[in-house]
Amino acid sequence: MFALTVKRIGRPSRYIELPIAEADERRVLPRPLRRVVRFFVSLGSGRIHIPAHTGTVSALGFLAATGLYGMSLGGHTEAVAQATTSAVGFAIEDVKVSGNNQxxxxxxxxxxxxxxxxxxxxxxxxxxxxxxxxxxxxxxxEVRKVYPKTIEVKLSERAAYAIWQHGQELSLIEKSGSVIAPLRDNKFSTLPLVVGRDAETAAASIEDAFSKWPDVKARVKAYVWVSGRRWDLHMDNGVVVKLPEDDVDQALATLSKFDREQQLLERDIAAVDLRLPDRTTIQLTPEAAARRQAAVTTRTKDLKKAGQNI
Known part of the structure; x- marks a missing residue:
């Protein structure tokens, strides 16, 4: 064991003699901990100045953070925000709605x-x-906030194209066939009525098919979709017009001509069959058929009497 002394020539030495064994036993702190130790040493010695009321502000901040965290866990954040912002003048007082017809x-x-x-x-x-x-x-x-107290709601609504009857239910539909809502009143009574399975998707063809025949269209009470292929027209006087699957335009031209020249739809008939392109078949009502049969029978008797008298 011996002592080690270090000196600088010309000025007093600031070093002390340190035994080698004691120097070997001293430990050096890791770098991150050195800064922490230096900070607390400076704080204790008064070299670091802490502004007044720092502790109070920190405590209040801690309490506020704790309160917000508790409100978040309890699901009360929105309610507190509502109450706070309403109290300072942001309570909603006016709602402006536009574009809403239905x-x-x-x-x-x-x-x-x-x-x-x-x-x-x-x-x-x-x-x-x-x-x-x-x-x-x-x-x-579109929903928009207008500060400080107004909400604007702008709508664009779906357009009703027809009424679809499926079973006992009546629904309003778009031209695409999408159902809008059940029919609840008579405000849409002027819309065409389409009946039958898949009639809602086939209804889009009505507007184009009847655009040139407004006289016929004006008298149609219901369009009945038959077998997923063609339409039966139920007219306002009960007559049923059976349209073909193809060449509907030609069939409507024939119907319009007969009605214009011979008042076909005003006669005592039950149906007009236009499914065949080369002929038109007329079905009489039971009463008209009975009258016709009676007239034929009478005429036959008259012809027999006339033949006997010759």
């Missing part, structure tokens, strides 16, 4: 969930849009 404003307000204290800031616009978009008549919807 959609009730009351339905829209109910879906928005307004209660007189709902905050415009806290309102979830995307969720409101999705709810309104599920209404039967709504095709597109």
């Amino acid at each position: 959609t009730s404003e009351i339905e829209i307000l109910q879906l928005l969930g307004l209660d007189g204290a709902t905050s415009l800031v806290a309102l979830d616009v995307d969720a409101a849009r999705q709810k309104i978009a599920r209404l039967p008549w709504v095709e597109n919807v």
Whole structure:
């Protein structure tokens, strides 16, 4: 064991004699811990200045963070946000709805969930849009916030093309055949009535097929889709017109001509069969058939008497 002394010439030495064994036993802290130790040493010695009220602010921040975390876990964040923003002047007071011809404003307000204290800031616009978009008549919807107290709801609605009867049910349909909603009143009574399975998808052909024959179309009470291939027209006076599967335009031209020249649809008939291109078959009503049979019988008797008198 010996002592080691280090000196610099010309100035007093700041080093002390350190036994070699003691120097070997001293441990050096890792680099990250050195900064922590230096910070606490400086803090204790007063070399680091902490502003006044730092502890109070930190405590309040900690309590606020804890409160927000608790509200989040309890599901009360939205309610607190609603109450806070409403109290400072962002409560919704006006809802402007446009483009709604068939959609009730009351339905829209109910879906928005307004209660007189709902905050415009806290309102979830995307969720409101999705709810309104599920209404039967709504095709597109835009929901927009107008600060500080207004919501704008702009709709574009689906267009009713026809009434579809399937079984005992009546539904309004688009031209594409998509069902809009059940028929509830008579405001759509002027729309064409299509009847039968798959008639809703076949209905799109009606507008084009009858565009040149408005006189016939005006008298059609119902379009009945038969066997997924062709239409039967039920006229306003009960006459049934049987159209062919193909060349409907020619069949309608024939029907229009007979009605114009001979008032065919005004006669006591039950049906007009136009399914064959080279002939038109007329079916009489039971009463007309009975009268015709009586007339034929009388005529036959008259001819027999006339032959006997010769």
